[in-house]
Amino acid sequence: AQSVTQLDSHVSVSEGTPVLLRCNYSSSYSPSLFWYVQHPNKGLQLLLKYTSAATLVKGINGFEAEFKKSETSFHLTKPSAHMSDAAEYFCVAGGYNKLIFGAGTRLAVHP
Amino acid sequence: GAGVSQSPRYKVAKRGQDVALRCDPxxxxxxxxxxxxxxxxxxxxxxxxxxxxxxxxxxxxSDRFFAERPEGSVSTLKIQRTQQEDSAVYLCATRPRGADGNEQFFGPGTRLTVL
Known part of the structure; x- marks a missing residue:
């Protein structure tokens, strides 16, 4: 069975500083992994996805994530936070029949 | 190109009512x-x-929840005899044939509040 653990429920950063959102997964096989973002009253938007090609994945809006099999991690990073990055972020493991979501990390960005 | 749409966006129901939520893929x-x-x-x-x-x-x-997609396009999620614990956002997602990595595309959701 697959599971996803997001290690921080809330992260607060200053505008212009780096962002790190942590995610660990558990799976009996190499999963597809995603990061989705959810802005208030908006639908879930795909930031990036890992599908067993390159382990460093670049996404939209300057975000990237690195798949580390030895650590079963898929942490999301961004070099410099922007006010518009404030949102809920979900780490997701993808199987054919369903997606398994983590509990989410709420990112706050302050001036 | 239109994305996934859902209706209604918001639904308030009294406990015990039936509701139907629609998804257009x-x-x-x-x-x-x-x-x-x-x-x-x-x-x-x-x-x-x-x-x-x-x-x-x-x-x-529970068996109060029922979903259908009779013609392979629009889908309806029906909840019978709603309870307060059914209050949530219901999200619909779709995926094309052969999607890379099983990526799904999400609609905006229907927020259901059961009073």
């Missing part, structure tokens, strides 16, 4: 999924269709 997407997102939590899988066939309904929490 992206044209040509053969797979359709429903998820339930309780307040402050991540979405949880409810059910999965491929065309009109419901291939997995293991996430439906």
């Amino acid at each position: 992206i044209s040509g997407h053969v797979s359709l999924f429903w998820y339930q997102q309780a307040l402050g939590q991540g979405p949880e899988f409810l059910t999965y269709f491929q065309n009109e066939a419901q291939l997995d309904k293991s996430g439906l929490p």
Whole structure:
């Protein structure tokens, strides 16, 4: 069975500083992994996805994530936070029949 | 190109009422999924269709929940005799045939409040 653990429920950063959102997964096989973002009253938007090609994945809006099999991690990073990055972020493991979501990390960005 | 649309966006029901939530998929997407997102939590899988066939309904929490997709396009999630614990955002997602890595495309959701 697959599971996803997001290690921080809330992260607060200053505008212009780096962002790190942590995610660990558990799976009996190499999963597809995603990061989705959810802005208030908006639908879930795909930031990036890992599908067993390159382990460093670049996404939209300057975000990237690195798949580390030895650590079963898929942490999301961004070099410099922007006010518009404030949102809920979900780490997701993808199987054919369903997606398994983590509990989410709420990112706050302050001036 | 239109994305996944859901209606209504907001629904308030009295406990015991039946509700029907609609999902219009992206044209040509053969797979359709429903998820339930309780307040402050991540979405949880409810059910999965491929065309009109419901291939997995293991996430439906009780027999009060029923989903259908009779013509392989629009889907309806029905909840009978709603309870307060049914209050959540219901998300619909679709996926085209051969999607890279099983990526799903989400609608904006229907927020259901049961009083």
